[in-house]
Amino acid sequence: MSSIKIELRQEDVNKIREICTSFKNDPQELINVLHKCQEHFGYLPAEVQEVISNELVVPVAKVYGVVTFYSFFTMTPKGKHPISICMGTACYVRGAEKVLEEFKKELGLQVGQTSADGKFSLSSLRCVGACGLAPVVMVGDKTYGRVAPDDVRNIIKEYE
């Protein structure tokens, strides 16, 4: 399923169980459970999905099917500073593609990758709804508006 193998600590397993119980172990609440688990772990490794599958009594293939269906869920850990470039139409026509290229070049990362030191990860997202500021880049919770390719280096510098 994924290349990352992790060992879950007992307290992690307990946390997942606690989340599942809070939704009454109802399989219909799978997406809500996944949201909460991703909030906690930062991502959804196969091992976490296995515990959820046991708790909700849903085949693990089904859990995996749901995780991979929705773009919000990820099976690879995000960087400490996740960088997302909005590729909504408004940002696209105002040059978001060039900004994304610049980030790829500066960080040496492709979309969906995390840097080796775990500091940055790069992703594109669809419309944050701040079209007045297009093109928009988000680093963590911070929004940068009207970003030009020339600004990219300075944005990265803020987090180095």
Place this chain on the structure above:
Amino acid sequence: MPREKMQIIVCGGTSCNGNNGEAVIDNIRLELEANALENDIRVVRSGCFGLCTMGPIVKIMPGDTIYTKVTPDDAHEIVSEHIMKGRKVERLLYKDPEGKKPLTTEKELTSHKKQIRIALRNCGIINPENIEDAIAHKGYEALATVLTELKPQDVIRIIKDSGLRGRGGGGFPTGLKWEIAYKNKSDEKYVVCNADEGDPGAFMDRSVLEGDPHAVLEAMIICGYAIEAHNGLIYIRAEYPLAVARLKSAIQQARDYGLLGKDILGTGFDFDIDIRYGAGAFVCGEETALIHSMEGLRGEPTVKPPFPAESGFRGKPTNVNNVETFACISPIILKGAAWFAGIGTEKSKGTKVFALAGKINNVGLIEVPMGITLREVIFEIGGGIRKGKKFKAAQTGGPSGGCLTEKHLDLPIDFDNLTAAGSMMGSGGLIVMDEDDCMVSVAKFFLDFTVEESCGKCSPCRIGNKRLHELLEHITKGKGTLADLDRLKNMSLVIKDTSLCGLGQSSPNPVLSTLTNFRDEYEAHVTLKKCPAGKCKDLMEYFIISANCVGCTACARVCPVGAITGERKEPHLINPSICIKCGACMEKCKFDAIIIQ
């Protein structure tokens, strides 16, 4: 004017928030505290004003003074000048792009003159985190009327008579939808609000939820009463944290006020609302996919019938409406079906909210009567094209829609006219493009989106769109042929005819409409191997006009691959076989000597 009535309203919409809006609010509060005014003056964090390019926006009431592009540092001047001395801060007032004279009030804005605000009636006016504010602005008044004076059939008749059609894209008559759900008898029924706004470049629903969440809650309860349901669910994108937070607080407050839960307003009617989260899948905007997603499954659509009104969430009759549709309900009940039906065109009644974005001066949220022309929207409300460029096309309906061109500028915008013009109303994204946009690339951009968002269940959509995308990729790389254009068209028509759900049935629209309206541009790509807009990298060549070149060597020094040669004070040359088309030389040249061919 009595001081205690003064209000400072700061836009708390996402665009303004992302532009330091939060710091503006914080600083205003600090300034008020420093002057011991915090108890006399109310600071309200409202929803979107719709003036997103000019944000962050601050409005002072009474007087309706609008300040634009306010920075956290401006808080001091606003408080010390306007609030304490009653003198307007001239430099922060909105300046009309034409008149250049500062405008004082919101009503004076040209962009607001053509607008009628029904769904957005309270956005930018009330504090969305305070139910009393909503109640003071007629919130829940329609609910009281419905519960005490009307029968379910009466409510359905009013909505039918109003001519309201679904604002999420399809335009299905809302009253009829309610009637079908009403007629399907069951012990359990559901009212679902579709707030999974996935259309890139559209932010209407989020603005309504952020600015006036009670409008949606109230309408859902009314719908519940009309179709005899007692459970409501809001399906919202997890990517909208602010909207989620405001909805949650609104639901809690409504429960505290006896407007939600058991025995609403003492009438014996029970209704409660719960939130379900989406997780980023465009296809979940489709009713059946949305319902599957709410059941914890992959959001794949299923064949209709059965329609959700017969068998929806948990197999029970379910009525799904979009946020904006719900936001229109209360005014219709209060002002009557005839009032609503009096606005708009023959078959499209009322207003429509558009998220105006792209190459336009006034990016923002607008609500206009149906039947308004594209020209009025773009050139009057939108303030025209940025940097004085030439209008080329406007995309409505997002990845499912098509483009409208110059010849459509005077077409009255309504559901049927847009469909006839090869586009669609969609949820209301309106992206404006100028002469610098390549329509083949735009079509490819939307296909990019559809390919990624196709759920993969039916093969026409899964495989067909991928093939369409490949063809477009070929064309933008200069490898296309004239026969490819026919292939594009044929394949598009097959995908439209044979796909299972709305996503596949509409995904070729951007291709078909650009192919119809900009065939010459496609032909230039395949026969001349040129991109007229100069967007397709593989088809362009940088060229130095020797007459303009003074030989300053700036371009040669900035070129990362050493493709530019020439003696000092002599015209330079670009070697196209080395050039990587990064454009650095063109940016550097002060003499306009470098052009794209």
